[in-house]
Amino acid sequence: MTNILLVDDDINIVKLLTIHLAEQGYKVFQAKDGMEALEILKKEACDLAVVDVMMPFMDGYSLTKEIRKQYDIPVILLTAKSQIEDKEQGFQAGTDDYLVKPFEPKELIYRIKALLRRYDHQEDESVLRIGNTKINKKSYEVQIGNRTLLLPLKEFELLSYLISNPKHVFSREHLIEQIWGLDYQGDERTVDVHIKRLRERFSKLTDDFQIKTVRGVGYLLEVRRR
Template identity: 85%
Template sequence: MPNILIVDDDINILRLLNIHLTEQGYTVFQAKNGMDALEMLKKDACDIAVVDVMMPFMDGYQLTKEIRRDYDIPVILLTAKNQIEDKEQGFKAGTDDYLVKPFEPRELTYRIKALLRRYDHQIDESIVRVGSTTINKKSYEVQSGNRTLLLPLKEFELLYYLASNPKQVFSREHLIEQIWGLDYEGDARTVDVHIKRLRERFSKLTHDFQIKTIRGIGYLLEVQH
């Protein structure tokens, strides 16, 4: 799923959008001002930025200009202003869309999807990104930081499946069915063994995600922010 950068000095807006967009399966990066946002973009590849206009240090118009100069990603401006002059200033700065507060989070989601399609960053289901970790089903490679890993097939497929469905809890039986198939004759402890191996591989390599045990049910992959 795409990575989304949210920039707003209002902690309540950051929390609301983080919850809503994470539930939609997006990976969300948060910044409280323009300077932090630019530093974040240097470290993490983002597919779209949602930027508040009124912020300290650097307003949303200036941040939009900076993003437009260095990155080929769409920008949505969030603002409490609804004057045509303010919209004009936003579009002159290079924004792709404009959303006036208060707004429904679902409307923001629709606009994000539309812009990702327009920029041809639509969801490529063969590639899943969790923070700076990329899981590529075309090459069966996992890129984490500067490391490229080639995992055993079932480990890769298990990681890919969990990362494609972040924050969703799956039973061992469900994972066996999805990864090993209905005709698999082994037992559910196979999942435990593969989860243990994945944890051992990635616990020291990256803090982008954590595979958690949900007692009495199974496992989920949680994105770390």
């Protein structure tokens, strides 16, 4: 499910947009100001942010700059202003798109879909996502919320392989061939050691997935539905 962060101090707008976004199948996280939005981003992996410009504590421009520093997600700014100087300030802050109030919810949805397609195309197949967990096969990074992990190479390759094939049961021999190669001369217990390390690393960090032992066969990765 695609997660949308909606940041606006106008509760009526938040309610209206949440209804329309939910109808499109999006999960919406609501924040009434920039500070609350940043707290949500620390805990939830959002795919796009819709940010109002005029808010207390931290305005939309400042929030957009903070999002740009820490997260690689598209941002749409909402504003009642239409002056070219305001648009310029928004794009300088790092927004991907700009929508002037009042607007039709359908227009926002069209823009959201367009930005998500653009970002999905950029990430292509090099990024795997399960819940709040993102695995980047180009940078060899695992991101959970705002925390980034760099795993030893074989642990990363093993986790990536399992996440790419959820609910598939793999024997130790098969995993050795896929991760270590046909020429590997070591013991199959190497797989057990690496699985144990992955479980120890991620059991306290996320409940997005679980690596299960299938007795007498091998292992499978189970995605936990929310």
